[in-house]
Amino acid sequence: MQNASERYIGLMSGTSLDGIDAALVELSSNTAPRLIATHAVAMPPLLRQALLTLCHAEQASFAQLATAEEAFCQLQAEAVNTLLRQQTLAPGDIRAIGSHGQTIEHAPNGYNGSPAYTLQLDNPSRLAELTGCRVVADFRRRDLAAGGQAAPLAPAFHQALFQANNQDHVILNLGGFANITWLSQGTASPLGFDTGPANVLLDVWYQRHHNGTFDGNGRWAAGGRIDHALLERLLSEPFFHQPPPRSTGRELFHLPWLARHLSGEEKAQDVQATLAELTAASVAQGITQLIGETPFTLVIAGGGAHNGDLCQRLARYLPKATLSTPDAWGWPADWIEAGAFAWLAYRRLHNLPSNLPSVTGAAGPRVLGGVYAP
The missing domain is CATH 3.30.420.40 (ATPase, nucleotide binding domain)
Known part of the structure; x- marks a missing residue:
């Protein structure tokens, strides 16, 4: 792991569906994570309702999923780009965005006899295109694949x-x-x-x-x-x-x-x-x-x-x-979760495990997330 400080943006939209939190975090191997700046965007009512409809839906069309995903991704990009402007930063000043996505359903023990699954609505390729930043995403399924619950990851x-x-x-x-x-x-x-x-x-x-x-x-x-x-x-x-x-x-x-x-x-x-x-x-x-x-x-x-x-x-x-x-x-109560996904992105780019088997029950430590180039 490198000792030099790096800047990451963590994105979090939780189950309350009230908006997207973006946290700019400074990270290194020899100092504690430091919160630099934050920005939040409220969830538009129509998007919130669309996401609520998709949560645990028995049926959903591909068009519904794609429409909600694009609107959600646009909102993520707005949060990131506004935060960059406010801090007078260019996309290249950020090592990566850590994107949680929006959980649509989480069934680590399966549902009605199905295999275990967890689904976060996200499009990291599109987010990389809209922001010009590298994106790390899809953190949960690697832990799930190792027999874990895929949650909580913040510990x-x-x-x-x-x-x-x-x-x-x-x-x-x-x-x-x-x-x-x-x-x-x-x-x-x-x-x-x-x-x-x-x-x-x-x-x-x-x-x-x-x-x-x-x-x-x-x-x-x-x-x-x-x-x-x-x-x-x-x-x-x-x-x-x-x-x-x-x-x-x-x-x-x-x-x-x-x-x-x-x-x-x-x-x-x-x-x-x-x-x-x-x-x-x-x-x-x-x-x-x-x-x-x-x-x-x-x-x-x-x-x-x-x-x-x-x-x-x-x-x-x-x-x-x-x-x-x-x-x-140095962390206001509202910004721990977004900060966690900045930290998870940092761990991924340094090829370090970031799950805790003592928490999730996974078979062992795993490097979480996939990387999407801008």
């Missing part, structure tokens, strides 16, 4: 970013779904897995009853009452009781899944409060499964870090945790 980046101090940390990403990474001085490799839904159900239930896209600061949930019978039914989902490695997505947790557990008598606001409690309870259950009653620092990242009600619920479930944010490491 390897968490290790690179947070492991430098001598404390035990749990890194919690609260995106559409929640995943945790356990960084302990007493274990050789990080541990982690998806704990279940975070914002995905909160957002879709809020959108069903309001004009907005999300429950700002969890205010609506905070005003509701927990329906403990409903919470018990939701927590009976087998996923919550599976041992790791495990990962999940919209193919399991979606509005019809929630509807199957509703009696029809619940107040809408109480359902929102119960969904927030579900997120906190399932996260706490996962963390306790990993570390027991050990005191630790909980570093909360992702959009859910801005949800005060959800953070209060987590603090109640985890009294031995000291709550923190990634800001102490």
